Amino acid sequence: MAPKQNDREARQARERLRAYQARQTVHEHKVKRRKRDNWVAGIAAVVIVALAVGTQLLYFSAGPGAAKPSSSASPSASPSAGGVPPKTLAEDRTWTGTMTINGVPLGVSLDGAAAPQAVSSTVSLVQKKFYDGLTCHRLTTSGIFVLQCGDPQGNGQGGPGYEYGPIENAPADDVYKAGTIAMARQGNNAESQGSQFFIVYEDTKIPSDDAGGYTVIGSVTSGLDQLKAQVTDKGVEGGKTDGTPAVKTTIDSFTLQ
8 A cells, every 4th residue: 555655645746746837837927928018018108108209399300391390391393582581681670460361360570680581581572472372281280289381382392492591589498389480491400491481379399409499480469369260270181180271271461561
């Protein structure tokens, strides 16, 4: 009986060992799976954060038209409005006038002292009626709240036939208040400003890139609420957050004095 009892105890010991090893294998598998799941979750979190930051940066890093403010795409193959106007044209003074978009008269004020080169260019284009009839080709509705206009091609790739710099009067804290009018440009290129500009319809923070911020030329002094109600509140085509406005948007006229 002693040998049988020894065999039985040996078998039981082996079974206990196999059961223990099986439990250990399951435990190790669970530990590895938890580590893998945690790693995947961590990567997913990083991707989500990156996408959120990317949404903030995209508009003004791929070049307006592409940010596609950045997106201000570089002016190309557009009707020429002559060379870059001298910055003295701004006369170191405030210019006031009306920009009518979709029948909404927007009172505007441009600061020729704070942004002499950009305001000189804008004044010159306005005097030549360059903006009359051009579309506002881009609207962003998430994180960055701007309506971009002033491209004769209507696709973010056009301009007046010239480019200029430097960046002037950009906010030090990267915050563009509602009503701000600023020049679009290519990402990381301070010398790529042309005719494209954007109207900020809600307070927006736009991170500076290697070139800096975006030239603020002035502000909308009246009519912004109407523009929001008739254009920006209608959103982007296809329910997107960045693209062509759902409501076709056109600059009827632009005057300054």
